[in-house]
Amino acid sequence: MLLAYLDFYRAVLLCKAAGLDDAALARRLPGHPSPMTLGGLLAHLAYVEDEWFTRRIAGAPAPPPWADAPWEQDRDWDWHWGERASGAEARALFAAACARSRAVAAELGLTSGADLDAGLAAGDASLTRRWALVHLVEEYARHAGHADLLREAIDGAVGD
Template structure:
């Protein structure tokens, strides 16, 4: 598995800049989980119960949730469509326990590919980032995210978890420059 982590260009249009930062942090998370055994993906850094495996699966869910479900108003993809969310609101994190690196990485890679296709479709008529998403999150409150909000939120989501991943990875094998 070869994961490219490119530096974003210093000059780009808004869509290109946001996408390049999102792609960099997507690659960062995948690299943090690479090279570890399946058992190491289940390791925590107490007192937190976060694991790198859970983080990879959570980010696969977040990709589908924002790009497929909200941006394009598509129904959830497997395994999210049958997940027991009522029994465990953190099912995405917890259900990763025991999963292999190959399985988790493939889930995230597929979610990223679907997300990119959804974003490409949403931007096909022009790079209008102020366009509202197809499925409002809080329709009763009048709150509707825009394409820009989704992109910025996803950069924020990955950056926040990249910091967690740095700490967990270092606690597992001492790696600090993955």
């Protein structure tokens, strides 16, 4: 069920970014100080996928571009990368991260009811796979609301 909710929210994000050109994906909410954009959301959630599935759940090293990102100079590098990237680049990064996450889930048996209460391979030893999946659903749910507002401000589109 947790993986199904993740897939639902992944699809919602892609729906909110569908049909938009590079300029629209880089557009911020008018009159709002937040630097959030739909391109930034695609990049941020790609980072979140890789951080939790690839690095923490599987224990593998962070893949590019995260491994080489200048996090010390810009702790919001993922957001800023997404704002500068083309729509094709942001969508490809997001799709690749989701594919890696699905591969980790399948490899560890999370798609067939493996032990969700097992600890994570990297990071906080008190956290479990179940906790990580619930956290990912929560992260996507929060950002799906942001994506709703951004898309509506761009062209008035509403709904999933």
